[in-house]
Amino acid sequence: SQQGEEDPQALSIQEGENATMNCSYKTSINNLQWYRQNSGRGLVHLILIRSNEREKHSGRLRVTLDTSKKSSSLLITASRAADTASYFCATEVANDYKLSFGAGTTVTVRA
Amino acid sequence: SQTIHQWPATLVQPVGSPLSLECTVEGTSNPNLYWYRQAAGRGLQLLFYSVGIGQISSEVPQNLSASRPQDRQFILSSKKLLLSDSGFYLCAWSVGQNGYTFGSGTRLTVV
Numbered sequence: 001s002q003q004g005e006e007d008p009q010a011l012s013i014q015e016g017e018n019a020t021m022n023c024s025y026k027t028s029i030n031n032l033q034w035y036r037q038n039s040g041r042g043l044v045h046l047i048l049i050r051s052n053e054r055e056k057h058s059g060r061l062r063v064t065l066d067t068s069k070k071s072s073s074l075l076i077t078a079s080r081a082a083d084t085a086s087y088f089c090a091t092e093v094a095n096d097y098k099l100s101f102g103a104g105t106t107v108t109v110r111a
Numbered sequence: 112s113q114t115i116h117q118w119p120a121t122l123v124q125p126v127g128s129p130l131s132l133e134c135t136v137e138g139t140s141n142p143n144l145y146w147y148r149q150a151a152g153r154g155l156q157l158l159f160y161s162v163g164i165g166q167i168s169s170e171v172p173q174n175l176s177a178s179r180p181q182d183r184q185f186i187l188s189s190k191k192l193l194l195s196d197s198g199f200y201l202c203a204w205s206v207g208q209n210g211y212t213f214g215s216g217t218r219l220t221v222v
Binding site: 030031033035040041042043044045048050088090092097098099100101102103104 | 117143145147153154155157160162170199201203205208209210211212213214215216218
């Protein structure tokens, strides 16, 4: 079953702008992960945030996690055309090996 | 370095024909292995996962099966394909809580 739900489903921004997408989930988690998928390709792991963490940075990426609201956000700053892709959040439940993925947010960065 | 190989990249098969997709991992030992399927424009559905040789857990009852004959080899099979088996199949591995590494995917079209 699908645990995470991303919002919005699609996002179109101008190069240089910031892109923000959100993820909500239903049950308690061990960690939450964000992945990027370019069209027709496999997924690439971007960042993992554990349940006891509130914010994490990696380059131009900033992820927040609010376990009380069961939600996370991914911010891409100073977007580039190469950031055009689908972004998925995925949750790992405690004592479980499996990741549950949302349906993704499709981001288009216009040059 | 750790790599994952998945083949073939594309496959067109007639209804009722058998299927065998192979995934191999290099550079790591005793990984958790996963098969996901992605419908067009959708999120990922976990099909099978394995925590060790010969150990297969099925998430969704269906026309497919999986096997792990060696530590770093994961095979997805079907005896008779259905039209509904069409999709993008992704293999992935993980060790601990470090995120998944995905293969490049196989696009299967059943005609």
